[in-house]
Amino acid sequence: MNAIMIGFLAESSIHCGAGRSAGIIDLPVAREAATDYPFIAGSGVKGALRDRAQRLGRGDTEALFGKHDHAGKLLISDARLLLLPVRSLAGAYRWVTSPLLLERYRRDCARCGLPVAVPEITMPPSGDPPSALSHGQGKLYLEERELTIAGPCPPDVIEALGPLIRHPDTRKRLATQLAIVGDDELAWFCRYAVPVQARNVLDDDTKQSNNLWYEESLPPDTLLYTLVVARDATARSAVAEMFPASDPYLQLGGNETVGHGWVATTVHTSTQPTIQRAGGAS
Numbered sequence: 001m002n003a004i005m006i007g008f009l010a011e012s013s014i015h016c017g018a019g020r021s022a023g024i025i026d027l028p029v030a031r032e033a034a035t036d037y038p039f040i041a042g043s044g045v046k047g048a049l050r051d052r053a054q055r056l057g058r059g060d061t062e063a064l065f066g067k068h069d070h071a072g073k074l075l076i077s078d079a080r081l082l083l084l085p086v087r088s089l090a091g092a093y094r095w096v097t098s099p100l101l102l103e104r105y106r107r108d109c110a111r112c113g114l115p116v117a118v119p120e121i122t123m124p125p126s127g128d129p130p131s132a133l134s135h136g137q138g139k140l141y142l143e144e145r146e147l148t149i150a151g152p153c154p155p156d157v158i159e160a161l162g163p164l165i166r167h168p169d170t171r172k173r174l175a176t177q178l179a180i181v182g183d184d185e186l187a188w189f190c191r192y193a194v195p196v197q198a199r200n201v202l203d204d205d206t207k208q209s210n211n212l213w214y215e216e217s218l219p220p221d222t223l224l225y226t227l228v229v230a231r232d233a234t235a236r237s238a239v240a241e242m243f244p245a246s247d248p249y250l251q252l253g254g255n256e257t258v259g260h261g262w263v264a265t266t267v268h269t270s271t272q273p274t275i276q277r278a279g280g281a282s
Contacts (some may be wrong), residue, residue, distance in 0.1 A: 001111035002241050004231040007164030008040075008079060008252065008263040010224075013217040015260050016040040016253035024028065025196055027215035027280065033091035035100075037190050038218055040079035040252060045226050048252045049076065052242055064235055065259035076228050079252075080104060082164065083178075084186070086193045088139035094134060094179040095223070098186035101121060102157065108227060109160075114268055117161045123182050124150040134179035143193050145185065146177050153178045164225055166248055166264040217260065224263075240267050 015040075018030040022073050029038045050065040058064075067070030079150055083095040099121040108116035124131040131150040132140050141148045158174045165171040181189070201211040218224075230236035243250070243265045253261040 001234040002233055003114075004228040004230070004236055004241075005108065005112055005114055005164075005268045006226050006228060006239075006257065007166070007268070008224045008226070009165050009167070009170070009249070009265040009266075010218060010220050010222040011221055011249070011262040011264055013197075013255075013260045014040070014222065014263070015215060015217040015255050016044050017215070024214065025216055029194065029216045029218060030188075035190075036187055037081050037101075037222070038084075038194065039081060040224060040226075042076050042078045042226070043077050044253060046074075046076045046211040048250055049074075049228075049239070049242070052250060055244060058238070058242075060238060064238055073228075073231040074228055074239065074260075077226050079224040079226040080108070081222070081224055083161070083221075084189060084193070085219050085221045086142045086179075091135070091177065093177065093178050093221070094140070094142060095221070096179050096181055096189055097161075097185060098181055098183045100183045101186070102180070105160070105225070107141055108225070109169065112227060112229075113125050114124045115161070116160050117156060119156045121180060123180070126182060130182055130185055132179050132185075134201070135176045139250075142179070142181075143190065145188070147179075147181065147185070153180055159233050161223070163268060166221060166266050166268055169220075217255075221274070236269060240269060243267050 001176055002017050016030050017027045030041055032040055053061045064072050064074050083097050085093040086096045088094045091141040102118055102121055108118040129148050131152055132147040133153045134140055134149050135152060136149055138149060140149050146174055158178060161174060162171045194212050196216055198214055200209050228239055248265045250265050251261045
């Protein structure tokens, strides 16, 4: 399979919204219907990649991403959440993940033919307070939640997550800042630990408020990933060429003019041979 996995480490807040809401938060981030986990829609990822290709002056942009009446050579998935930074009483934050997110990551790596071994995680029996796997001993306080550290994160998990983080110094912090919590606890953090910002529009003359609103955004250092499947090896190479070591950054989502949406990318290609489709090439 001509597949690529692209890791996105947020350098600034990311707002990929779901439109206006009738709730307290006017502009929430997009969330999966079943799990409530934040994600970035594949259409948004595709638009960002297409914009980058155009900025680079690539002549194959339409061939790669398609036209209004013709499909392109790239199939782009939603960007899935893998690590969510959550405020911690000890240290600035912990990168929080769960067995379900790691299971998804393992399946996606296998689907793409990536040589990444993500071990299966079995959480300790749930108690009061709930258990977590993380560096240290005793209690772990994330936001206003109290958890009991039942043991360290498996080294294989840390090793499997590292390649998605571009910066070596940042990658080193996984050993001390990664926390694996239960799926229910992660759902709570995804709902209540995502930052909410108040924004306003002021009248030019009187400086009076014209429109106060609240919007969610994923915090800096959030880690997501997307899958890109190419119809041929040439298209796969074209995607990898868009992110040289000297310029690995991509802008995703809205609020670009106020600095939101910047991510540092890492690109990983599959090692499996191309799969031939019935009646034609892959």
